[in-house]
Amino acid sequence: MPETTAVAEDRDESQITGKSIRLEGVTKRYPGQSTPAVDGVTLEIPAGQVVMLVGPSGCGKTTTLKMINRLIEPTEGRIVLGDEDVTAIDGDQLRRRIGYVIQAGGLFPHMTVAQNIAIVPKMLGWDAQRIADRTTELLDLVSLDPDTYRDRYPKELSGGQQQRVGVARALAADPPVLLMDEPFGAVDPITRQRLQDELIRIQQELRKTIVIVTHDFDEAVKLGDWIVVFREGAQIVQYDTPERILAEPADEFVESFIGSGAGIKQLALQRVRDVDLKEAITARPGDDAAEVLAKVEKAGHGHVVVLDERDRPLSWPSRRALSRMATIPAEADERTPVIGSGATLNDALDEMLVSNAGAALVTGRRGAFAGVITIEEVMDAIRAVRASASDDLADAPVGTNAGSDDGTGDEVAQDG
Ligand SMILES: Nc1ncnc2c1ncn2[C@@H]1O[C@H](COP(=O)(O)OP(=O)(O)OP(=O)(O)O)[C@@H](O)[C@H]1O
Ligand SMILES: [Mg+2]
Known part of the structure; x- marks a missing residue:
């Protein structure tokens, strides 16, 4: 692809x-x-x-x-x-x-995810290959793994996943x-x-x-x-x-x-993207853990950001965790605090508090890793918020x- x-x-x-x-x-x-x-x-x-x-x-x-x-x-x-x-x-x-999205996605229960997304393209007479390609692209866009989800039925999805499919369906014919x-x-x-x-x-x-x-x-x-x-x-x-x-x-x-x-x-x-992000040491699944640990220590950092082949964060192991590994694992760690660059600082704060991490990984286009935001920056930015709205809008x-x-x-x- x-x-x-x-x-x-x-x-x-x-x-x-x-x-x-x-x-x-x-x-x-x-x-x-x-x-x-x-x-x-x-x-x-x-x-x-x-x-x-x-x-x-x-x-x-x-x-x-x-x-x-x-x-x-x-x-x-x-x-x-x-x-x-x-x-x-x-x-x-x-x-x-005109794309239309309603509460809970409004998906047709007897159709798979792919069939739901294909409704309008089919009516427009697209050929099967074009519809299949578009479905893959859209599932990617809404952060659902195409191979995992395309053949599922709506009842096999969480509410949030159904809603994502609803958005994908609404965007199908662009x-x-x-x-x-x-x-x-x-x-x-x-x-x-x-x-x-x-x-x-x-x-x-x-x-x-x-x-x-x-x-x-x-x-x-x-x-x-x-x-x-x-x-x-x-x-x-x-x-x-x-x-x-x-x-x-x-x-x-x-x-x-x-x-x-x-x-x-x-x-x-205030958005996460308005705040300066910190750089981080990154690694890939399969990398030698001792080498990665050496880099992390040299940089004076506490963690390494593990990225998949498309630069999306998978996990965020600490030095301690690294010292117990032989190679960097490929598994995604659900507890990794990840936030989009369009998220508000309030949300960033929530994510940090939920995950207990005092920091969060920020992602940009297509979920690719963009940097780290720490609780100090969020607090500084919140202090700096001025009450007055600018009138030169x-x-x-x-x-x-x-x-x-x-x-x-x-x-x-x-x-x-
Ligand atoms: N099919 C209908 N026949 C008669 N009256 C209707 C119909 N649909 C809506 N209404 C009335 O029109 C008004 C506006 O309804 P509408 O559904 O647009 O409100 P809404 O702002 O979306 O409300 P909510 O926030 O509860 O969804 C309401 O008084 C409602 O009772
Ligand atoms: Mg309404």
């Missing part, structure tokens, strides 16, 4: 594979309901960005999301994908161009847009944190346009380039960056939604409701 060549981490706009989404005066009235579930929403979702939809239960988040891929037909308004008005095109065709409805709602907190980190890493690579519904404001802060705060009827209360929403909540409703400790939550904005994209009392919906009404 060919190794993917490393691409520069710094990506310019030309690397964006997502398309912008525009909702123009979109309304949904369910039959028999006196008030619309979604009331004249105008919302601009920039290409290649992650936009989080938050708000109380029943405020219209899911309805808004499902109108983007027309699983729910809007009663009024227009939906524009890139430059194309998709309001009236065939819904099935549209959904092949759609420009990914919609996710509470994708991490059904997993335990540690798994949720890992899946979030993984999504951040995948997005650094793919630069899709991603819209995510969540109940969890902390998740919105962590994953979102932008957050939309809705109230009933999908009324947009605030649409801004996490930084600015935390620093300047539009009103008491948003404040109450953020909950207490907005200052603390700003810590969640990009202008916020448009988000309004037609018929809201400030009259900003006027130009939309004329369009339709």
Whole structure:
């Protein structure tokens, strides 16, 4: 299998594979309901960005999301994908161009992992070899070993693994847009944190346009380039960056939604990649343990990082452990604290505390080892967090409701 060549981490706009989404005066009235579930929403979702939809239960988040891929037909308004008005095109065709992930992956139980992933490529008429190659590539992307998992059924997977397959399936035909409805709602907190980190890493690579519904404001802060705060009827209360929403909540409703400790939550904005990482001595399975130990001692380090053939961490033996080995083992040690470079410092801290290690291994593209982060750096960075959000951020994209009392919906009404 060919190794993917490393691409520069710094990506310019030309690397964006997502398309912008525009909702123009979109309304949904369910039959028999006196008030619309979604009331004249105008919302601009920039290409290649992650936009989080938050708000109380029943405020219209899911309805808004499902109108983007027309699983729910809007009663009024227009939906524009890139430059194309998709309001009236065939819904099935549209959904092949928009990935969709729901809670617990939404996998078909009677199909294997590979069959689940192949659904859209098959509909698009890809040949068997291309589908098989793509499946391998996607399982790799979501950190599931293709040989182990491709022929399993969903019930033979953990919740987190099912969710990963759900993401792989949604990405199968490389759609420009990914919609996710509470994708991490059904997993335990540690798994949720890992899946979030993984999504951040995948997005650094793919630069899709991603819209995510969540109940969890902390998740919105962590994953979102932008957050939309809705109230009933999908009324947009605030649409801004996490930084600015935390620093300047539009009103008491948003404040109450953020909950207490907005200052603390700003810590969640700091990423592992913003901190200087320490270098480490690395070794490969099969290396002579005495030679490795000599190198570790010479460098004055306490541990060696054992990497697999793709530079992913396998284990992190101490000098003591090394002194008892003849050769470096090939087994992965589940207790090794590993964290993605997109993870927040809060998460790094959690991982260190859970593993008792006072440090964690940081991975970058495709899970390759990037360096070590220690508890001292995390503490320093946390001390250095300033409470003030910078105001030289990009202008916020448009988000309004037609018929809201400030009259900003006027130009939309004329369009339709
Ligand atoms: N098929 C339907 N028929 C009638 N009313 C519906 C239907 N689906 C949703 N609704 C109503 O529309 C409103 C918005 O629902 P929606 O599912 O979009 O909310 P939500 O913000 O996703 O809520 P939650 O956070 O609980 O998932 C709610 O009042 C709901 O009861
Ligand atoms: Mg919902």
